[in-house]
Amino acid sequence: MIINLKPGEDEKTLNKLVSRLEEDGITNDRLSIIRGENSIVVGIIGDTSKLDPRRYQAILGVDNAVRISDPAKELTKLFHPENTVIELSNGHKVGKELTMIAGPCAVENREQLLKAARMVKEAGANVLRGGAYKPRTGPGSFEGLREEGLEYLALAREETGLPIATELMDTSLMPLFEKYDVDIYQIGARNCQNFYLLDALREVKKPAILKRGSSVPLEEFMLAALRIYNGNKQVILCERGDRSVDKVHRNVLNLNNIPIIKQKYHLPVIVDPSHGTGRRESILPMSYAGIAAGADGILVEVHPNPEEALCDGPQSINGEIKRLIEVSRTLYETTRNGCFGNGCCGRHKS
Ligand code: PEP
Numbered sequence: 049m050i051i052n053l054k055p056g057e058d059e060k061t062l063n064k065l066v067s068r069l070e071e072d073g074i075t076n077d078r079l080s081i082i083r084g085e086n087s088i089v090v091g092i093i094g095d096t097s098k099l100d101p102r103r104y105q106a107i108l109g110v111d112n113a114v115r116i117s118d119p120a121k122e123l124t125k126l127f128h129p130e131n132t133v134i135e136l137s138n139g140h141k142v143g144k145e146l147t148m149i150a151g152p153c154a155v156e157n158r159e160q161l162l163k164a165a166r167m168v169k170e171a172g173a174n175v176l177r178g179g180a181y182k183p184r185t186g187p188g189s190f191e192g193l194r195e196e197g198l199e200y201l202a203l204a205r206e207e208t209g210l211p212i213a214t215e216l217m218d219t220s221l222m223p224l225f226e227k228y229d230v231d232i233y234q235i236g237a238r239n240c241q242n243f244y245l246l247d248a249l250r251e252v253k254k255p256a257i258l259k260r261g262s263s264v265p266l267e268e269f270m271l272a273a274l275r276i277y278n279g280n281k282q283v284i285l286c287e288r289g290d291r292s293v294d295k296v297h298r299n300v301l302n303l304n305n306i307p308i309i310k311q312k313y314h315l316p317v318i319v320d321p322s323h324g325t326g327r328r329e330s331i332l333p334m335s336y337a338g339i340a341a342g343a344d345g346i347l348v349e350v351h352p353n354p355e356e357a358l359c360d361g362p363q364s365i366n367g368e369i370k371r372l373i374e375v376s377r378t379l380y381e382t383t384r385n386g387c388f389g390n391g392c393c394g395r396h397k398s
């Protein structure tokens with residue numbers, strides 16, 4: 049951490065700062081003090097992850113305090129060089145092979161879910177998704193079948209063998225999630241910074257998908273993931289876009305985050321092009337873009353009849369799921385081999 053005093057500030061301010069650092073357990077031997085012509089700069093050496101920079105910035109005469117090392121360092125590759133691989137109940141390995149998670153936004157009825165489950169299974173998906181409890185903005189919208197939805201998800205799993213992923217909206221629902229043995233607990237964008245909910249997932253022995261909240265910066269997203277990771281190492285990150293000035297799309301899918309996450313952190317990351325764009329026609333191209341950027345998989349909304357969907361029809365695909373999975377696999381294989389098939393590795397003749 050680097051702390052800059054304001055120009056002209058003297059030893060009096062520096063002493064105040066040093067005493068506060070001492071209170072926080074930072075001894076003098078961990079400080080590197082540079083006295084410039086106009087201002088004093090203090091560097092803190094070693095682990096500063098438990099320090100709050102704003103506590104030092106609050107001192108009158110301190111200009112700013114910035115962290116240099118990553119506060120979520122347990123999630124960085126410096127700390128854990130191997131990529132985390134998460135094995136699902138069907139043996140699929142997230143982080144090691146392409147993960148395709150597909151299904152309707154909401155479980156609407158038994159027939160709709162079973163149809164969707166058969167479709168995605170046949171297309172080659174690895175996980176069935178479907179919301180039983182739906183976070184809807186306005187009252188009066190379809191909020192999911194609740195426990196009945198969990199029942200149908202369990203039924204679809206029995207028939208297809210696909211693990212099920214569904215959103216946990218509140219800790220009070222955890223006993224029901226256990227009852228239906230939900231395979232993957234999804235934390236939605238709206239709850240990305242619901243810290244009680246995140247902390248509760250430490251006790252869960254199942255993988256969790258954590259969606260990045262709209263407008264949640266990457267650094268805060270990683271800290272949210274760390275909350276779960278502190279007790280449950282099976283965390284899958286999901287990029288699903290930000291609300292922006294764009295009026296054409298529901299959200300702007302922030303694929304910038306993917307290469308950075310893959311370079312710096314060891315957790316697997318998937319991309320949700322349905323919520324990330326809000327538009328059916330954008331789903332295939334943006335999925336391919338996500339995979340090319342380095343994502344470990346895709347989470348996509350698939351409905352047997354998107355025109356009649358009770359929730360998120362405009363961003364749901366149908367028969368295209370087959371092509372999406374086919375092309376995604378080729379793209380994944382090619383890019384993970386460290387080449388884009390343009391002759392750069394000598395194995396793929398262009
Ligand atoms: C969902 O995946 O069903 C969902 C509600 O997504 P998000 O939390 O990203 O809005």
Ligand code: MN
Nearest residue numbers: 153349359360
């Ligand atoms: Mn949805």
